[in-house]
Amino acid sequence: MGYGLIAVNKNKISLVEMGVLHLSKHDDHAERLELIYRKMETLISIHKPVAVAIEAPFFGKNVQSMLKLGRAQGVAIAAAMKHGLRAVEYAPRKVKQSITGRGNASKEQVWEILQHTLKFQEDVKYMDATDAVGVALCHHYQSKVPVGAGASKKPSVKAKKSSSWAAFLNENPGRVKK
Secondary structure (H helix, E strand, O other), X not given: OEEEEEEEXXXXXXXXXXEEOOOOOOOOHHHHHHHHHHXXXXXXXXXXXXXXXXXXXXXXXXHHHHHHHHHHHHHHHHHHHHOOOOEEEEOHHHHHHHHHOOOOOOHHHHHHHHHHHHOOOOOHHHHHHHHHHHHHHHHHHHOXXXXXXXXXXXXXXXXXXXXXXXXXXXXOHHHOOO
């Protein structure tokens, strides 16, 4: 499982931390879930994020893998909720689209753009971690959270749909240029 944290200060985005939690050496699935929960707890306690974003599961052919992935995501979401944070999910295609401009981009293309954007030198061996950083950056791009907003503010990920241009203009007066 990869994780990644970014910081946004004014218009500067920087990498705070990224890494991979190696779970394959633990045979017991419950033990793996506990490790995920503890890692989330530690990351949240140390870095005090204002938002948590996770990659939505993609539907594969292996039902057991999907079940295990869903449990792992549930544990991560529970850890976030314990700290008053709402976890937002993004489909892998949405993350790739947000980072590279192409929803069918390769992991290597996403990694290269993240490396350039966030100016880090880590090797491609951290692919799970850079996937997580990509989700974090995607959330930043998709979010309406003002820079420097406190942890108590929930991100507004979905924009309101207006029934007409007049309604849109009334709901968004700051977007009108005169």
